[in-house]
Amino acid sequence: MDKIKLGISACLLGEKVRYDGQHKRDHYLTDVMRKYVDWVPVCPEHDCGMSIPREAMHLEGNIDDPKLVTVNSHKDMTGQMVSWAEKRLDELAAENLCGFVFKSKSPSSGRFKVKVFNEHGIPEKKGIGIFARMFNDRFPLVPQEEEGRLTDDLLRESFLTKVFTCKRWQNYLKKDGSASGLVNFHTRYKYLLMAHSPKGLSKLGNLIASNDGSNLKEVKGDYYKLLMELLGERATIKKNHNTMLHVMGYFKKDISGWEKKELLDVIDLYVKELTPCLAPLVLLLHYARKYECHYLLDQYYLSPDPEEVMLRYHV
DSSP: OOOEEEEEEGGGGTOOOSTTSOOOOOHIIIIIGGGTEEEEEEOHHHHTTOOSSOOOEEEEEETTEEEEEETTTOOBOHHHHHHHHHHHHHHHHTTTOSOEEEOTTOTTTOOSSEEEEOTTSOEEEEEOOHHHHHHHHHOTTSOEEETGGGGSHHHHHHHHHHHHHHHHHHHHHHHTOOHHHHHHHHHHTHHHHHHHOHHHHHHHHHHHHTOOSSOHHHHHHHHHHHHHHHHTSOOOHHHHHHHHHHHHTTTTTTSOHHHHHHHHHHHHHHHTTSSOTHHHHHHHHHHHHHTTOHHHHTOTTTSOOHHHHHHHSOO
8 A cells, every 4th residue: 555645734744844943743644644644734823924923822702713813902803814725725735635643732733622712701612623624514524633642542442443444445446436346445445344334334335236327427426425434433352252252163163172172261351451453353364374264364354454543552
């Protein structure tokens, strides 16, 4: 797989573009992810023409439609930001981004729980930064996260799973786009989807079956939207356990008694949270290779891209 292109708040790469002339370099993003990712840096405040350094700003007013206002002089900067963002989003559309990592708490780029001050000057952590909101409205199916949340193993895994899925989907549309190609795409996602949403797996299968030859474009659009929604559901230990046992069923008649015990012991350690999910997955992949279960070897659940493994399970 080619390097994945992701948008990012420029300060997270170490660029000194913040209001105080400093940066917020994130070592995971710059030292680990950068090996596998082509970053497209964006600093809404600087890029829209504001100086460095500049007066601090915050959001005021309606949670769903706040204004970007300077803290001391109370100057409304919303129009300047929105005018620039509309043009920048047009440019980003041509980049075919597979995700975006936003700067937390930023009044322009914060994606979750940004402070919005009401008429009494009391902040509520329910807002979204001006640019982040516009980005989400324009690209709702592009995976989005904040740098701080990527320290959470499950949130990082969920984000990266969607990022790599986005890239694979782009490749499918570019190189194939056919009905049979969609079936093949879905087949490789069977067990990954089972780990996230067993019920959703059936819904996607029914959606593909609804293709009558004349509505493929609509089916593909609906499929991808639902796929990303389902991958956003948490892959819990219980669902992973169920999926692992399903996978094991492919070669349970081939493995020896001690191999079966070893595998079940490692899965049990995972269920008891004494070993990471990667441990039983590696062992399942080992037996899939040993007993030549080609269907399993094509599953992204067992055989994700090496880059995805490095990023999802990096400690």
